[in-house]
Amino acid sequence: MDKIRKYIKSITEINDEDWSFFSSKLHKNSYPKKSIITEIGEVENHISFIEKGIVRLLIPKKEEADEITYGFSFENEFISAYSSFLTQAPSLYKLETLVETSLLSITYSDLQKVYKHTKIGNLIGRLVAERLFIIKSNRALSLLNDSAEKRYFNLFTERPNLIKEIPLKYIASYIGVTPQSLSRIRKKIT
Amino acid sequence: MDKIRKYIKSITEINDEDWSFFSSKLHKNSYPKKSIITEIGEVENHISFIEKGIVRLLIPKKEEADEITYGFSFENEFISAYSSFLTQAPSLYKLETLVETSLLSITYSDLQKVYKHTKIGNLIGRLVAERLFIIKSNRALSLLNDSAEKRYFNLFTERPNLIKEIPLKYIASYIGVTPQSLSRIRKKIT
DNA sequence: TTATCTTTTTAACAAATTTCGATAATTATA
DNA sequence: TATAATTATCGAAATTTGTTAAAAAGATAA
Numbered sequence: 001m002d003k004i005r006k007y008i009k010s011i012t013e014i015n016d017e018d019w020s021f022f023s024s025k026l027h028k029n030s031y032p033k034k035s036i037i038t039e040i041g042e043v044e045n046h047i048s049f050i051e052k053g054i055v056r057l058l059i060p061k062k063e064e065a066d067e068i069t070y071g072f073s074f075e076n077e078f079i080s081a082y083s084s085f086l087t088q089a090p091s092l093y094k095l096e097t098l099v100e101t102s103l104l105s106i107t108y109s110d111l112q113k114v115y116k117h118t119k120i121g122n123l124i125g126r127l128v129a130e131r132l133f134i135i136k137s138n139r140a141l142s143l144l145n146d147s148a149e150k151r152y153f154n155l156f157t158e159r160p161n162l163i164k165e166i167p168l169k170y171i172a173s174y175i176g177v178t179p180q181s182l183s184r185i186r187k188k189i190t
Numbered sequence: 191m192d193k194i195r196k197y198i199k200s201i202t203e204i205n206d207e208d209w210s211f212f213s214s215k216l217h218k219n220s221y222p223k224k225s226i227i228t229e230i231g232e233v234e235n236h237i238s239f240i241e242k243g244i245v246r247l248l249i250p251k252k253e254e255a256d257e258i259t260y261g262f263s264f265e266n267e268f269i270s271a272y273s274s275f276l277t278q279a280p281s282l283y284k285l286e287t288l289v290e291t292s293l294l295s296i297t298y299s300d301l302q303k304v305y306k307h308t309k310i311g312n313l314i315g316r317l318v319a320e321r322l323f324i325i326k327s328n329r330a331l332s333l334l335n336d337s338a339e340k341r342y343f344n345l346f347t348e349r350p351n352l353i354k355e356i357p358l359k360y361i362a363s364y365i366g367v368t369p370q371s372l373s374r375i376r377k378k379i380t
Numbered sequence: 381t382t383a384t385c386t387t388t389t390t391a392a393c394a395a396a397t398t399t400c401g402a403t404a405a406t407t408a409t410a
Numbered sequence: 411t412a413t414a415a416t417t418a419t420c421g422a423a424a425t426t427t428g429t430t431a432a433a434a435a436g437a438t439a440a
Contacts, residue, residue: 059335068334083327086320092331115313122312123305129319130276136326137273141282143333144258144366145249148427168388176334178428183389338397358418368398373419 004049004104011127018118025110030102037095044084044091046105053101055079059093069174078128149185151175194239194294201317208308215300220292227285234274234281236295243291245269249283259364268318338367339375
């Protein structure tokens, strides 16, 4: 509970009453690597805080090599099939752990209670939504504006640990190219 | 003022006190077509509701043909260099009207007052941020997942009026291809 | 350690996209 | 209306990227 409390305190002040209401709704879960957290077609019922681990968002194709990695999420971030969570429509993508991962999750209906019954709920909800917006916005911009080479280079500088921990084929599909193509890019850079 | 009131009422109930506080902060501006609303490098100071018109988000390059169209926004939507607005860092892109456009705008500091002094502020702020997230999220997904042809076809079905009103070259850069390439796609479809 | 499986790299070819040049069509303007 | 300016289309060459297949390198488990 420590990390999420820290995270929220870094966003805004929160009184003890609100905090205990919110934190009483959180439940902790641990997943081994390669576990599925949310399936395609399922309506997302949780938003979760990553205490430890890495989660991948993906859309599977016929072959594993054709999968599209929509995004990664790391320690101290909120993760969800968020579009599905917000609209309560079936999710278009899947959430899968890349390494052993532990999450603190709150259900949709419990979160609505937090929004309704705490002073701070909507403020935190707004700030979290705003942060998630910025992430997706930058991603869309990069997909339009940057070359695959640039995108790889940016990952390299922004998240040097990602390159080490995550198999190349997932990074390739995140960047939007085939593993072969990323292999060429790598060769070119070094 | 009518359209924005309707829009907000479609999101949530709002009492008269909150509404008059909020609406007193709005100022109306009209722009001829091809006007710049927000420049690159500028810190975005407004979020605006489009009463009428179309706004294009873009990143200019050396040649006009190389410009990248990051997005379009239409009547009854909120528009802003939102990442810049949220972070109060210089904007990476530019806002420009495509046709004659009228906006209802609120400044950053006035919006913070609304968040602070009204009951409903953070709720509306959250819901707007969530909606904008869904838009950007779908966009990133489409850029990774769909072919240029598919993206054009989706635009065609989702926003048939867009195809008519907006020059092909802007649509091409929105889709992520050259005008020539889009011209070929068009030919193929019809 | 060997044997097996997965991941990454490399190569040759095919397909898709961009670039460039030119022209046609449309729109704006004197 | 005539002229200029912008926008859209087309073909061919050049480039990039995907595809397929196979080899090399790394990881895992018996």
